[in-house]
Amino acid sequence: MRILISDRISDKGIKILEKEFQVDVKTGLTEEELINEIKHYDALIVRSSTKVTKKIIDSAQKLKVIGRAGVGVDNIDVSAATQKGILVVNAPEGNTIAAAEHTLAMLLSLSRKIPQASASLKAGNWDRKGFMGVEVKGKILGIIGLGRIGKEVAKRAKSFQMNIIAYDPYISQENVFKEDIELVEFETLISKSDFITLHIPLTPDTKYILGEKEFKMMKKGVRIINCARGGIIDENALYNAILDGTVAGAALDVFETEPPVGNRLLELDQVVATPHLGASTEEAQINVSIDVAEDVIRALRNETVKNAVNMVTVKPEEWNFLSPYVMLSEKLGRFYSQFRNGRVHKVEMIFKGKIADTKTSILTSAALKGLLNVILQEPVNLVNAQVVAKERNIKIIETKSSDVEDYGNLLILKVYTDKGEGEVGGTVFGNNDQRIVQIDEYKIDLIPEGNIILISHTDKPGMIGKVGSILGNNDINIATMQVGRKKPRGEAVMALTVDEYVNEKILREIAEIEGIEDLKFVVF
Numbered sequence: 001m002r003i004l005i006s007d008r009i010s011d012k013g014i015k016i017l018e019k020e021f022q023v024d025v026k027t028g029l030t031e032e033e034l035i036n037e038i039k040h041y042d043a044l045i046v047r048s049s050t051k052v053t054k055k056i057i058d059s060a061q062k063l064k065v066i067g068r069a070g071v072g073v074d075n076i077d078v079s080a081a082t083q084k085g086i087l088v089v090n091a092p093e094g095n096t097i098a099a100a101e102h103t104l105a106m107l108l109s110l111s112r113k114i115p116q117a118s119a120s121l122k123a124g125n126w127d128r129k130g131f132m133g134v135e136v137k138g139k140i141l142g143i144i145g146l147g148r149i150g151k152e153v154a155k156r157a158k159s160f161q162m163n164i165i166a167y168d169p170y171i172s173q174e175n176v177f178k179e180d181i182e183l184v185e186f187e188t189l190i191s192k193s194d195f196i197t198l199h200i201p202l203t204p205d206t207k208y209i210l211g212e213k214e215f216k217m218m219k220k221g222v223r224i225i226n227c228a229r230g231g232i233i234d235e236n237a238l239y240n241a242i243l244d245g246t247v248a249g250a251a252l253d254v255f256e257t258e259p260p261v262g263n264r265l266l267e268l269d270q271v272v273a274t275p276h277l278g279a280s281t282e283e284a285q286i287n288v289s290i291d292v293a294e295d296v297i298r299a300l301r302n303e304t305v306k307n308a309v310n311m312v313t314v315k316p317e318e319w320n321f322l323s324p325y326v327m328l329s330e331k332l333g334r335f336y337s338q339f340r341n342g343r344v345h346k347v348e349m350i351f352k353g354k355i356a357d358t359k360t361s362i363l364t365s366a367a368l369k370g371l372l373n374v375i376l377q378e379p380v381n382l383v384n385a386q387v388v389a390k391e392r393n394i395k396i397i398e399t400k401s402s403d404v405e406d407y408g409n410l411l412i413l414k415v416y417t418d419k420g421e422g423e424v425g426g427t428v429f430g431n432n433d434q435r436i437v438q439i440d441e442y443k444i445d446l447i448p449e450g451n452i453i454l455i456s457h458t459d460k461p462g463m464i465g466k467v468g469s470i471l472g473n474n475d476i477n478i479a480t481m482q483v484g485r486k487k488p489r490g491e492a493v494m495a496l497t498v499d500e501y502v503n504e505k506i507l508r509e510i511a512e513i514e515g516i517e518d519l520k521f522v523v524f
């Protein structure tokens with residue numbers, strides 16, 4: 001398998017990749033060049049310079065994973081990747097400290113005008129009046145986004161005796177000590193802070209989170225630090241707010257367009273700027289390079305990854321428990337789509353027992369993968385299964401209950417079609433003994449492997465013998481046989497596992513036996 005690395009990353013990760021794969025490092029490629037190159041690769045690794053556009057993703061022929069050596073994935077069209085079933089992984093932990101330390105460096109540079117003073121001195125001046133600063137002690141620092149970096153910034157700012165307030169709608173006060181950080185509403189943060197620092201991703205929701213309206217609400221003399229992403233601040237509004245004196249200064253590591261050619265903010269004395277250096281420490285670059293390399297390897301080996309962006313992530317301990325159920329779910333889907341017809345409009349996954357408390361979404365994806373791969377031309381995998389289903393107007397629901405009936409854990413795939421509904425249920429015995437235990441209302445005990453002949457019939461004497469002799473006459477060996485029935489001589493389901501492939505002619509011969517209503521040949 002081949003891996004393309006299109007931005008500069010630390011050698012440490014490259015060496016890990018090279019032990020197992022062919023690795024090509026080609027930096028500075030244009031979009032057109034990447035469109036041509038990507039066809040040959042199973043994995044692509046980028047930092048922030050490469051823009052992984054939909055065109056590039058759509059040109060990929062065997063790409064399985066895109067790795068981002070860093071946190072932000074706004075340079076990757078994640079929804080195009082998901083659509084195509086390409087996994088996106090990032091390395092979110094390795095550069096947290098670097099970004100937090102850079103933020104503090106920017107905060108102090110801004111409050112003490114260090115870059116401006118340094119430039120003045122180097123230009124031959126000895127100006128001690130022009131660079132009067134402000135202390136940060138006792139000032140209010142407003143943090144927008146209290147994730148990994150935001151929290152590390154808070155810790156460090158606390159040691160400068162700043163008063164910290166934060167806005168993060170996804171974090172509650174129980175998760176942070178009130179004495180350290182007070183969680184406040186967005187408007188309160190905007191209007192009360194002396195310094196505002198942002199640590200949020202760039203998404204449609206956060207675009208221009210600070211714009212003209214927000215700058216108007218700020219304290220006069222506020223200072224802004226952005227070491228997260230360009231685009232979360234409206235740069236024109238910031239420019240105007242600096243000119244009208246609302247904002248005393250801004251420290252910017254990131255810009256809406258990078259490099260920020262012709263950006264008017266860079267002309268202002270009140271602006272301190274670095275060229276997206278938040279993660280640029282030796283330590284961080286080694287960390288993210290190793291982290292992304294390891295996750296790309298896991299993805300290429302079809303193992304569970306640590307930092308999936310477009311798929312549910314499961315911890316290794318949890319994966320040990322879940323993986324047989326993931327395999328079983330897929331088999332339930334594959335089984336169902338081979339024994340029932342009809343246009344699917346709703347899929348319900350019913351989880352009973354301890355399994356209901358796990359990350360069931362991955363099991364639902366697996367069942368959809370099994371179901372849709374039989375029906376559709378395009379490849380469906382765990383990454384794109386739910387997206388592909390929704391695109392086809394298939395409603396997906398999950399029903400969970402902790403009730404334990406006959407089995408410790410039970411998964412039921414219930415499918416609603418224009419021809420009615422049906423269900424197939426399964427469980428796992430021991431470590432990995434997967435069984436189908438229910439077909440519609442019939443109880444059964446079937447190992448979902450190999451070739452299975454599934455017969456709906458009326459239960460009566462001689463039925464099994466007739467089927468058996470047709471198979472015997474055609475040299476088909478029966479491995480196992482199961483009958484599920486509601487009552488003797490009523491409707492029943494017969495499932496025969498056979499060692500050989502059974503052709504159409506033999507299946508028709510069996511279907512003609514009196515009392516057989518339906519017959520399907522299922523291959524796992």
Ligand SMILES: NC(=O)C1=CN([C@@H]2O[C@H](COP(=O)(O)OP(=O)(O)OC[C@H]3O[C@@H](n4cnc5c(N)ncnc54)[C@H](O)[C@@H]3O)[C@@H](O)[C@H]2O)C=CC1
Nearest residue numbers: 072099145146147148149168170199200201227228278279
């Ligand atoms: N300048 C640089 O070189 C670097 C920049 N970054 C940027 O920093 C960002 C944050 O990184 P981490 O802290 O590691 O991510 P994280 O995912 O740990 O934290 C992000 C936080 O933002 C919060 N959030 C999301 N939407 C929000 C909103 N509308 N308002 C307020 N809070 C919101 C989330 O709840 C989360 O707690 C990254 O997305 C990346 O863009 C990260 C590393 C280096």
Ligand SMILES: O=C(O)CCC(=O)C(=O)O
Nearest residue numbers: 047048070071072279280
């Ligand atoms: O790769 C870099 O240096 C940028 C890091 C960054 O912005 C991120 O991790 O989100």
